[in-house]
Amino acid sequence: MSQLKLLWSMQQHDRRLAQLIQKLKEIENEKKMDDLIVKLRQVEYDVTNKKTRKEVNELKIQRSNSKLEQILFKLNDIEGKLYDGSISDLKQLTYMNKEAQDTKKEFIKLEKEILILMEETEKLGQELMEVVDIYNKLKEEKDNNMKECESVSSQIKLEIKKEKIIISKISSRLSEDLRKKYTTLKASKGKVLAQVYDGKCNGCHMTIPLFIMSKLKNKDEITYCDNCGRILYYKES
Numbered sequence: 001m002s003q004l005k006l007l008w009s010m011q012q013h014d015r016r017l018a019q020l021i022q023k024l025k026e027i028e029n030e031k032k033m034d035d036l037i038v039k040l041r042q043v044e045y046d047v048t049n050k051k052t053r054k055e056v057n058e059l060k061i062q063r064s065n066s067k068l069e070q071i072l073f074k075l076n077d078i079e080g081k082l083y084d085g086s087i088s089d090l091k092q093l094t095y096m097n098k099e100a101q102d103t104k105k106e107f108i109k110l111e112k113e114i115l116i117l118m119e120e121t122e123k124l125g126q127e128l129m130e131v132v133d134i135y136n137k138l139k140e141e142k143d144n145n146m147k148e149c150e151s152v153s154s155q156i157k158l159e160i161k162k163e164k165i166i167i168s169k170i171s172s173r174l175s176e177d178l179r180k181k182y183t184t185l186k187a188s189k190g191k192v193l194a195q196v197y198d199g200k201c202n203g204c205h206m207t208i209p210l211f212i213m214s215k216l217k218n219k220d221e222i223t224y225c226d227n228c229g230r231i232l233y234y235k236e237s
């Protein structure tokens, strides 16, 4: 392969390498800024919140139930004394009657509170199940996405490795002068070789003089564009 063709091939592989590196960067970024991660965190917060509220309610119900038992015990005690005929003092009887009524009211009130709490807790349990379900689905989706990203990124890394090997092989076949020239031009112009289209340099769009065109068509010589300094590459279409 002529030096010119080697240079052309080097540029093609260089460009491919740059594209691969860019693609890898994008995938790594995508992995970090995944929308799913944000959503997952929100749902995770929801799960913890509902779980805590449910636990607090359950504790409240437990406490209220034992209080209810105490009230019931007190009520039975008062009613027992009221109806066993042991108290004959009218004033005391009236007082105890009122106490029994108050205790009954307290009992009914607490019972209502417990019922409301139980309903609320049941609803929370239902909501929690739904949120956990959403969480699991999102987590699965996120894990799958991650796996896919990993597999694509390792594939790109492999391709990058291959391209680097090819480039170094091409580079070793170039003369030292051209290798240096390639590096310098790449740093200053980005594109080292410019293809010739319609008699014009593709790098700067200047018309190539006819005598240079005939040189390009016949030989694989290294020819520079007078205007932009890039190496001209002519490929018959």
Ligand SMILES: [Zn+2]
Residues within 6 Å of the ligand: 194, 201, 202, 203, 204, 205, 206, 225, 226, 227, 228, 229, 230
């Ligand atoms: Zn040019």
